[in-house]
Amino acid sequence: MTAIAWLDRPYLLLLGHGLAVTIVLAAVCVTLALALGFALALAGRHRWGLPLTHAYTAAFRNTPLLLQLFFWYFGAMALLPEAARVWLNSPHALWPTPETLAATLGLTLYTAAYFAEDIRAGLRGVPAGQWEAALAIGLRPAQAFRFVVLPQALRISAPALIGQIMNAVKNSSLTMAIGMAELSYTSRQVESATFKTFQAFGFATLGYVLLIVLIETGWQIWRRQRPVWTR
Amino acid sequence: MKTTLLAALLATALIPAIAMADRLDDIKKAGVLRVAAFDGNPPFGFVDEKTHKIVGLDVDYANEVAKRLGVKLEITPTNPANRIPLLAANKVDLVFANFTITDERAKVIDFSVPYFASGQQFLAKKGTLKNPQQITSLRVGADKGTTMEATLRQKYPSAQVVLFDDTPFALAALRNGNVQAITQDGSKLVAILGALPDKDKYEIPPFSISEELEGVGVPKGETRLVAFLNDTLHDLEKTGSAQTIYDRWFGPTTKAPLPRLFKIGDAHIRAE
Amino acid sequence: MDALSSWDVIKNNLPWLLWGAWPDGPLGGLALTVVLAAGSALGSAVLGLALGILLAVLRGVPRHALLGTLAFLRAIPVLMLIFWVYFLLPICLHIDVPGVWSVMCALTLISAAYLAHAVYAGIEGISKGQWEAALATGLTHWQTLRLVILPQALRMMAPSFINQWVTLIKDTSLAYIVGVGELAMVTAQVSNRVMIYPAQLFLFAGVLYFALCQGVTWAGNRVAKTAWQS
Numbered sequence: 001m002t003a004i005a006w007l008d009r010p011y012l013l014l015l016g017h018g019l020a021v022t023i024v025l026a027a028v029c030v031t032l033a034l035a036l037g038f039a040l041a042l043a044g045r046h047r048w049g050l051p052l053t054h055a056y057t058a059a060f061r062n063t064p065l066l067l068q069l070f071f072w073y074f075g076a077m078a079l080l081p082e083a084a085r086v087w088l089n090s091p092h093a094l095w096p097t098p099e100t101l102a103a104t105l106g107l108t109l110y111t112a113a114y115f116a117e118d119i120r121a122g123l124r125g126v127p128a129g130q131w132e133a134a135l136a137i138g139l140r141p142a143q144a145f146r147f148v149v150l151p152q153a154l155r156i157s158a159p160a161l162i163g164q165i166m167n168a169v170k171n172s173s174l175t176m177a178i179g180m181a182e183l184s185y186t187s188r189q190v191e192s193a194t195f196k197t198f199q200a201f202g203f204a205t206l207g208y209v210l211l212i213v214l215i216e217t218g219w220q221i222w223r224r225q226r227p228v229w230t231r
Numbered sequence: 232m233k234t235t236l237l238a239a240l241l242a243t244a245l246i247p248a249i250a251m252a253d254r255l256d257d258i259k260k261a262g263v264l265r266v267a268a269f270d271g272n273p274p275f276g277f278v279d280e281k282t283h284k285i286v287g288l289d290v291d292y293a294n295e296v297a298k299r300l301g302v303k304l305e306i307t308p309t310n311p312a313n314r315i316p317l318l319a320a321n322k323v324d325l326v327f328a329n330f331t332i333t334d335e336r337a338k339v340i341d342f343s344v345p346y347f348a349s350g351q352q353f354l355a356k357k358g359t360l361k362n363p364q365q366i367t368s369l370r371v372g373a374d375k376g377t378t379m380e381a382t383l384r385q386k387y388p389s390a391q392v393v394l395f396d397d398t399p400f401a402l403a404a405l406r407n408g409n410v411q412a413i414t415q416d417g418s419k420l421v422a423i424l425g426a427l428p429d430k431d432k433y434e435i436p437p438f439s440i441s442e443e444l445e446g447v448g449v450p451k452g453e454t455r456l457v458a459f460l461n462d463t464l465h466d467l468e469k470t471g472s473a474q475t476i477y478d479r480w481f482g483p484t485t486k487a488p489l490p491r492l493f494k495i496g497d498a499h500i501r502a503e
Numbered sequence: 504m505d506a507l508s509s510w511d512v513i514k515n516n517l518p519w520l521l522w523g524a525w526p527d528g529p530l531g532g533l534a535l536t537v538v539l540a541a542g543s544a545l546g547s548a549v550l551g552l553a554l555g556i557l558l559a560v561l562r563g564v565p566r567h568a569l570l571g572t573l574a575f576l577r578a579i580p581v582l583m584l585i586f587w588v589y590f591l592l593p594i595c596l597h598i599d600v601p602g603v604w605s606v607m608c609a610l611t612l613i614s615a616a617y618l619a620h621a622v623y624a625g626i627e628g629i630s631k632g633q634w635e636a637a638l639a640t641g642l643t644h645w646q647t648l649r650l651v652i653l654p655q656a657l658r659m660m661a662p663s664f665i666n667q668w669v670t671l672i673k674d675t676s677l678a679y680i681v682g683v684g685e686l687a688m689v690t691a692q693v694s695n696r697v698m699i700y701p702a703q704l705f706l707f708a709g710v711l712y713f714a715l716c717q718g719v720t721w722a723g724n725r726v727a728k729t730a731w732q733s
Contacts, residue, residue, distance in 0.1 A: 074400070
């Protein structure tokens with residue numbers, strides 16, 4: 001019954017599809033979250049923006065992602081007016097399903113809170129002398145930020161950001177609770193269709209490990225290849 | 232360290248599980264019958280709002296079995312997808328959870344004779360689903376690890392099925408409009424519809440796409456336990472206890488009255 | 504829409520959300536969340552400290568094996584590890600771990616894998632001179648580690664530990680997958696039963712989690728500060 005017999009082709013395809021969904025979901029959310037996290041970090045540099053950034057990161061980092069996903073999928077939708085709900089839930093060209101929408105929104109907002117903190121720490125880690133020197137050689141503030149401060153800040157926060165990207169990949173598994181057909185969801189599906197618990201969960205587990213190893217390897221290669229002065 | 236652990240895992244996984252002792256004796260010796268039941272699927276198994284205990288039709292049957300064994304009943308809550316893993320991992324002795332008997336499942340676990348039957352039906356907003364052909368054009372919510380999903384995929388491959396961990400989540404998605412219909416046992420849907428705060432907006436279209444016979448899930452190879460369950464179930468029918476249990480959850484005075492078209496020992500649901 | 508306000512729904516179900524069926528039945532809700540988080544915080548602190556010290560003292564193959572195991576634990580989602588501990592350990596090794604314990608076990612393992620690195624970094628962060636000086640005074644290696652290095656290293660590790668505790672509180676919500684009735688699960692249960700006000704109920708649970716996480720962060724920082732000022 002639990003003997004090692006490999007899964008049949010259709011089930012492998014299903015799992016492969018789940019893996020692909022996990023990759024795309026994580027990639028989209030990381031991209032969006034980087035943009036949002038960056039905006040939040042920049043807002044945090046201003047007196048009016050700082051409380052906003054603080055409130056955002058505190059709210060999203062101190063509540064479980066699962067609860068946030070439940071909120072976006074089951075809760076927030078119920079708050080919308082009937083017309084908006086009907087529009088959101090009916091198919092439109094190039095418009096994602098409600099599950100995809102809630103999963104992307106939930107994972108992006110959650111991840112952005114972590115990105116914002118890490119980017120802020122990076123910006124704070126650049127010595128004030130760098131600013132002054134950049135301005136002294138005649139750069140405009142925008143240029144000084146773009147060409148002097150930012151590269152150094154990103155270098156400081158890069159390891160933390162890579163760690164958060166890995167977390168985003170792993171956290172994407174929670175979206176199965178709101179019907180997103182990613183790797184964990186398909187592994188449960190295959191498990192209940194074939195009863196091959198060991199193989200189904202084994203495939204999913206190795207899938208996640210593979211993704212994490214790929215990110216780590218990519219990061220190491222990139223770190224070695226980039227010019228010495230940015231290291 | 233890692234490799235030896237892995238080797239141990241593989242080795243134990245390769246050895247077929249050997250039935251050590253007879254489960255029926257184990258249960259009597261332990262004095263406890265461990266049963267998996269639903270905690271969110273009225274009226275089969277759900278948490279009672281006042282007592283906070285899991286109650287329902289399935290639990291009543293489990294209670295009768297425990298009573299006849301002379302042991303205490305211990306309920307473990309489950310969702311549909313966890314039912315077989317719970318048996319395989321020896322976390323429970325029996326599963327009483329609206330468990331449809333199928334050939335595939337019978338390869339890995341054993342079943343008692345069916346003690347409940349119903350057809351797979353749909354719940355949808357009024358007017359959205361009039362005939363089975365429309366299923367293909369709808370987004371349908373179902374539970375992970377149920378026969379509903381498999382049947383739907385097989386009969387309507389182009390339908391868009393969205394899977395949830397348990398029926399209440401699928402129902403919440405229906406009420407949000409995320410899916411246009413959910414599919415379940417007709418009997419369960421009647422109960423769900425009866426409990427909806429805005430039930431006049433929903434309906435159960437009068438067609439079913441399969442017949443579901445539901446039995447007790449038993450670990451593979453426990454023939455004496457299965458025989459005991461079958462005797463008990465037939466006896467419950469003979470003494471009228473089965474009817475009493477049915478009436479408690481589906482009788483004329485309940486929120487979801489439903490005529491009883493299947494008796495223990497029948498091969499199929501009787502035509503109305 | 505209904506005579507019942509969202510606050511009524513929360514009020515009617517408040518005991519169930521806060522402590523489940525206790526004292527007549529098993530503990531649940533917020534109280535179980537606290538128990539799960541506290542148990543795995545304690546477990547992972549002990550295990551993380553031990554593994555961190557091992558990382559600092561081991562050499563060669565055993566160290567690589569340990570590093571590999573830790574990397575593996577950090578690479579898999581918590582949800583997957585809970586599945587493994589709950590469903591696959593009994594099948595593979597014939598060890599049965601009940602729901603609450605398997606969640607605690609999975610959380611402890613993953614959390615310890617993170618903490619081990621923080622502990623190791625803390626130990627490595629203490630200058631070589633300290634080791635040499637302590638050894639020169641006649642202390643053994645173990646005494647040096649325990650009396651000189653660890654107290655200093657722990658101070659540096661405090662933020663990692665506090666962060667990890669917050670993560671643990673949030674991760675207890677994943678216990679829903681094996682039917683353990685902690686806060687997230689009972690909230691979903693209540694929301695599914697009353698079928699109105701899902702947003703309000705999830706927000707309410709969110710506020711409880713928020714208070715718990717902020718409380719732990721605040722208390723942790725305070726203790727860390729006072730402990731090392733004296």
